[in-house]
Amino acid sequence: MTNQKRNVKYEIFILEDNTLYAQVLKKQLTDNNYQVRVFYNARDCMNALDDHQPDVLTLDYTLPDMSGHEALKEIQKKSPQTNIIIISAQESIDTAIELMKNGAYDYIMKASDTREKLTNIIKNIYDSDQLKQENQRLKGAIKDRYNFRKLIKGNSREIDQVFSLMEKASQTNISVSISGETGTGKELVAKGIHYNSTRSSKPFIPVNVSAIPDTLIESELFGHEKGAFTNAEFRKIGKFEQANTGTLFLDEIADLTLNLQAKLLRVIQERELTRLGGNEIIPLDVRILTATHKNLANLVANGKFRQDLYYRLLGLPIEVPALRHRGKDIILLAKHFVNEFCRENDMPVKTISEDTKKVLFSYHFPGNIRELKTMMELACVMTNSDIIKPVHLNINVEENVNHLLADERTLEEYNHEIVKHFLNKYNHNVRLVASKLDIGKSTIYRMLQNKELSFN
Secondary structure, three states, X not given: OOOOOOOOOOEEEXXXXXXXXXXXXXXXXXXXXXXXXXXXXXXXXXXXXXXXXOOEEEEEOEOOOOEHHHHHHHXXXXXXXXXXXXXXXXXXXXXXXXXXXXXXXXXXXXXXXXXXXXXXXXXXXXXXXXXXXXXXXXXHHHHHHOOXXXXXXXXXXXXXXXXXXXXXXXXXXXXXXXXXXXXXXXXXXXXXXXXXXXXXXXXXXXXXXXXXOHHHHHHHHHOEOOOOOOOOOOOEOOHHHHOOOOEEEEEOHXXXXXXXXXXXXXXXXXXXXXXXXXXXXEEOOOEEEEEEOOOHHHHHHOOOOOHHHHHHHHEEEEEOOOHHHOOOHHHHHHHHHHHHHHHHOOOOOOEEOHHHHHHHXXXXXXXXXXXXXXXXXXXXXXXXXXXEOHHHOOOOHHHHHHHHHOOOOXXXXXXXXXXXXXXXXXXXXXXXXXXXXXXXXXXXXXXXXXXXXXXX
16 A cells, blocks of 8 residues: 555554554554554453544454454444454454454454555545545535525525425425426426435436427437437437436426327336337336426316326426516526626626616516526626616516516406515515505405415
8 A cells, every 4th residue: 555645534443462463553554644543452442432433443353351242342332433343363254254244344364464454454444434525525515506595596485485395395206397487497496306305416317308309309218229210320328217216307398299298107107118129128216307387287178288197297386486576586686696797707796776676676577587697697798887777788678568468468467466566576565565556555455365466
C-alpha cells in the first residue's frame, strides 16, 4: 500500500496480548498514516470503548481475560459501527466462518505476511467507508437541491398547497398526475417528488410524449431488439427499463395515441414488458408520474383518452397554479430571476420599480413562469441603469387584454376572476379588495360562501 496522507482521521485499536507483536502491527499501520492505539487486555480496551469508538479494531482471538467470541460480542455491543478484524494463531476454518457469521469483518492467520494482509484489508475498509460517506454527501446535496422551497420559489397559499401534496406524494409510491398550464413548472414538481422519495438514489427518467413522433414512441418507451424493424440495427433499451427501480415521468401524457394507451395500460397492469421484436419478459418496478396541460377528464368523456388508463394514472392529483393566480409570488419570482441573471452574467444587481411591479401584477402571463423568466432576463439587458422600469418589459398591453378576452367567459366568470386576482394580489385582505374594486365586502363573502371563488 502506498504511503498516503488522509484528509480525515481514521483510528484503529489493536487488542493484542503479545507486546512485541502488537508493536509490530502498530508500526505497520502508523507508517500508513493511521492513528493507532494498543491494548494488551480486553478490560482496558472495553473501558476505552465506553468513551471512544474506532473505525477498525484488530482482535487477537486468544486473550488472557476473555475469549475471542466473548470479546467480539462485547465490542459489537459497545461500538456497533466498528469494523472488527480477527487475528489468530489458530488455523480453524469452522471458527473463522462462525466469527464472520457473527459480524467480524475478516479473519486472518498470524504468519509472515500478516502485516501486509492486514494493511490491505484496512485499506479496503477505508476506501469503502470513504465511498459510503461520499454517497451520503451526494444524496444530501441532491436532497438539499430538490428541497421543495428551493426548487419552487413561492410563499402563496396556492403554492403551499402544492408543497403539501408533494410531501404526501414523496412518502409513498402512489402514482401522481400533475396538471397545469404550460410553463407552470410541472416537471419541477415531478423532480421534487422523486428526489425526496425512497427512490431518490434511483433513476429519474423524463419523457416528453408530445416531442416524439407517433412512429417512434413505442420503441422509445418499451425498447426494441436488433432487426425488430427497418433500420433497427442495434438493441435499444426503452425508457421504462432505464427507469427500472426509479421513476418514469411521462410529460404531456394526453398526446399519447389510443393504440399506445392500450399498450401502456398493459405494461402498468402486468408490471412487465417485452421489447419490440423480442420474447424476453422484463419485470418492472417503476413509479409513474404524469403531467399534462390538457383536461384529461374531458378527453375521457370525448373518447380521446382511455378511462381505465386515466384511473390507473390519476393516483394523487396535483394542480400547479397558473402564475397569475399566485399573487405576490410574481414579484418574488421576478426578483429571483433578475438576481440570478445578474449573478451569472457579472452584472450589477437590478431593482424592480414600483410601477414595474404593478405592470407585472396586471399581466395575464399566458406563458407562466417560463415567460416571466425570459421577460426579466431581457429587462436586465434592456435597462441602462440599475432600475427595471415598465418600458423594459416586453409586454403588449393590448395583446394582454385580448388574451384575457379570448377565453370567452361569461361576465359573472370574469367578475370572479377579477376578484380572485385582487384577493391574491392583496394577500386575501377582503376589506382592502372591496375598497379597491368599489364593491361591498358582503359581495366577496357571498362568493366565498357559495364557492364561486376560494382562498386557495
